[in-house]
Amino acid sequence: MAKQNLFIGSLAYATTDDSLKAFFETVGPVSSARVITDRESGRSKGFGFVEFENEDDNQKAVDQLNGKDLDGRAIAVSIARPKEDRPQGGNGGGYRGGNDRGGNGGGSFRQRSW
Numbered sequence: 120m121a122k123q124n125l126f127i128g129s130l131a132y133a134t135t136d137d138s139l140k141a142f143f144e145t146v147g148p149v150s151s152a153r154v155i156t157d158r159e160s161g162r163s164k165g166f167g168f169v170e171f172e173n174e175d176d177n178q179k180a181v182d183q184l185n186g187k188d189l190d191g192r193a194i195a196v197s198i199a200r201p202k203e204d205r206p207q208g209g210n211g212g213g214y215r216g217g218n219d220r221g222g223n224g225g226g227s228f229r230q231r232s233w
Contacts, residue, residue: 122150123177125169126199130154131190132163142189143169147176168199 127139140152154167171177177198185196 122170123174124199125171125177125180126195126197127167127169128165128195128197129192130163130165130167130194131192132165134163134167134190134192136167138190139167139169143171143180143184146171146180146183148172 125143130139134154136152136154139154140149143149143152148171149169150172151170152167153169155164156162157164169180171180181196181198184194186193188194
């Protein structure tokens with residue numbers, strides 16, 4: 120079974136993997152800390168994940184660090200949900216083109232058929 124991660128929300132854009140890890144190491148040894156970034160711009164998306172070496176530290180971190188200030192922002196710390204419980208993002212399928220509103224061009228104007 121996979122180790123339980125913590126979800127860290129409301130991160131400052133200046134927060135890095137290293138600063139996130141150092142902040143959470145005040146609770147216990149951290150095996151990984153990742154700030155999620157946008158693929159195209161490389162900019163932080165404002166959230167990340169932390170995994171402790173000892174899963175007992177997860178609840179301690181939630182209790183001690185939720186709402187605390189990191190890089191000028193009050194962060195939200197919670198137990199991450201498993202991937203299969205998360206709703207699918209995007210536009211509901213594999214189509215990633217510009218206009219996926221149907222065959223009429225996608226605008227609010229609908230041509231009359233008479």
